[in-house]
Amino acid sequence: MGTLNVVTYGNPVLRQKAEEISRIDEEVIKIIEDMKETLYTQKGVGLAANQVGIPKRILIVDLPQEKGARRIILLNPKIIFYSRDKNCAEEGCLSFPEVWGNVERSNKIRVKGIVFSGKKALKTTVIEAEDMFARVLQHEIDHLDGKLFIDYFSKEDMEKNREKLEAILNANKEKLGKVEL
Template sequence: MTATIQVEKTKLKRPPLDIHVLGDRVLRQSAKRVSKVDDNTRQLVRDMLQTMYSADGIGLAAPQVAVHKQLLVIDVEPDNAARPPLVLINPKIIRHSKELTVGQEGCLSIPGVFLDVVRPAAIEVAYKDEYGRPQKRQVSDLLARCIQHEMDHLGGIMFVDRVDNALALNQELQKHGFSAKDVQVIT
């Protein structure tokens, strides 16, 4: 089986899943490993992809839709119909670059908020694909940032927890109706 899961990269009026937002306790729980990759897993992947595209996202982690499984869907080229999305099940970063980069991040669980976050510029990630086959990839730039961001969700971490500029963080959260008390600063 070489086909990847394909869904139309379009916005649905009623996406199949609800995305939870900052302040919801479901986002702070750790995800469990996926023990068996089966048709139910692939249907969850389809639903997550449709939900992500409907929200104009480039990444979505299962905990964001209240499913506590180590599963991510990513598509850094949502406007490119020919490029299939990436599905990472039980992802694990096995190497990361010493070089760090600062980049602006946003999150479907914190709509409207965009802030700078420091992350390794490149990573090597091991994971299972949507058919349970072991995979390994070296990625950099936006894809590396996106994978690290989504993997944080698997441990109950949100990108705002990693923002160094407390003043900008508080202003952005307040401006978009979120509370700074829902941030869990990582030191």
């Protein structure tokens, strides 16, 4: 297992729609193991594969006890139901260091996907999620669809984070040569 580098705002892979996993082989298993190690090292609650530069439909959620204690690895996740009942809460993101803003999300969702456990995929299933678990799943599935949490920010939250966002973009311009907003 190894830790992967988390890509940051401006890296084009974050705006790319991730590809579905057609078969689970050693490469996919290695990606999952490395993503688990990366999420643990970064002390995050969720990670999508394109956040580590891999445009594949893989996500991991690992909520600690105080946030509902949910751990899941999903392949090819798709939200099939959003509740009309929504709430607004502050979110952060490993791809946006020190950037925080309020995002409105559905309180309850249903997600269809392949649950991965151990070294094998279980059958395609539908997962019911609510509260923090639903919020994190929506955030990570947005990543897989090329959407970013800042897309939901108010003008005030964008302004509050403007300098941090510009600093992240400038660092990526130097590293990548080009960035994508």
